[in-house]
Amino acid sequence: MVMGIIKDAIAKNLRHPKSGPVGWFVSKYVFEDKNRYLEKNAVDVCKISKDDIVLEVGFGPGIGLKEAHMKIKDGKGKVYGVEISQAMLKKASHSLQTEIKAGKVELILADVAKLPFKSDMFDHVFHCNCYYFWDDQVACARELYRVMKQNANVIAVMNEQGLKVAEQVGVLKYGNTDPFKYMDSLKKAGFHDIEFKKLKSARGHPFSAIFAKK
Numbered sequence: 001m002v003m004g005i006i007k008d009a010i011a012k013n014l015r016h017p018k019s020g021p022v023g024w025f026v027s028k029y030v031f032e033d034k035n036r037y038l039e040k041n042a043v044d045v046c047k048i049s050k051d052d053i054v055l056e057v058g059f060g061p062g063i064g065l066k067e068a069h070m071k072i073k074d075g076k077g078k079v080y081g082v083e084i085s086q087a088m089l090k091k092a093s094h095s096l097q098t099e100i101k102a103g104k105v106e107l108i109l110a111d112v113a114k115l116p117f118k119s120d121m122f123d124h125v126f127h128c129n130c131y132y133f134w135d136d137q138v139a140c141a142r143e144l145y146r147v148m149k150q151n152a153n154v155i156a157v158m159n160e161q162g163l164k165v166a167e168q169v170g171v172l173k174y175g176n177t178d179p180f181k182y183m184d185s186l187k188k189a190g191f192h193d194i195e196f197k198k199l200k201s202a203r204g205h206p207f208s209a210i211f212a213k214k
């Protein structure tokens with residue numbers, strides 16, 4: 001009974017982290033600890049250049065944003081992030097306050113379904129453990145397509161083994177991790193060269209990435 005309540009609270013906070021104790025736990029021990037290498041690898045596979053305009057969707061505490069900022073800090077590039085969670089926006093804004101003040105990072109409370117950006121703006125879009133929670137994946141993919149420049153890539157990164165365990169335990173019941181459903185949504189939105197790749201980090205940790213080109 002108590003375990004069920006705890007698992008349900010974790011499941012809700014994985015989808016939309018809140019500012020309470022469970023949101024704090026999920027951010028610290030899942031996003032900042034377990035998922036750190038995924039965020040870093042998401043940025044690596046993007047192959048960002050110093051003048052690029054980059055978007056991360058569902059940035060959580062901001063690990064990937066910091067990593068992406070390292071790639072553009074010496075150029076004309078800029079990193080944008082959107083999040084639906086006020087708690088994650090606050091946390092990431094705090095850890096990236098210097099980069100935000102310098103005008104190199106901008107974080108916005110927004111849903112991927114309705115992005116507050118003009119069309120054809122981004123050279124790279126990435127998200128890590130995020131598409132599972134989008135209610136209408138086709139509409140969200142269309143919105144990503146709209147804001148991306150021609151030939152830009154959108155990259156989604158995940159740890160399949162970790163997802164399997166999380167699903168078995170029951171903490172992903174408010175999401176749909178099926179990569180093929182997401183890839184089909186990308187196709188319906190107009191993306192091409194859609195590929196699912198099993199990769200390894202520089203330290204040998206396995207992860208998977210879905211690539212799609214506008």
Ligand SMILES: C[S@@+](CC[C@H](N)C(=O)[O-])C[C@H]1O[C@@H](n2cnc3c(N)ncnc32)[C@H](O)[C@@H]1O
Nearest residue numbers: 016031035058060083084085111112128129133
């Ligand atoms: C499981 S967490 C992943 C956080 C981080 N990317 C990571 O891998 O550690 C999913 C994040 O996506 C955000 N999110 C979920 N649905 C979203 C949407 N429709 N638009 C923007 N962000 C969303 C949540 O608020 C949450 O912070």
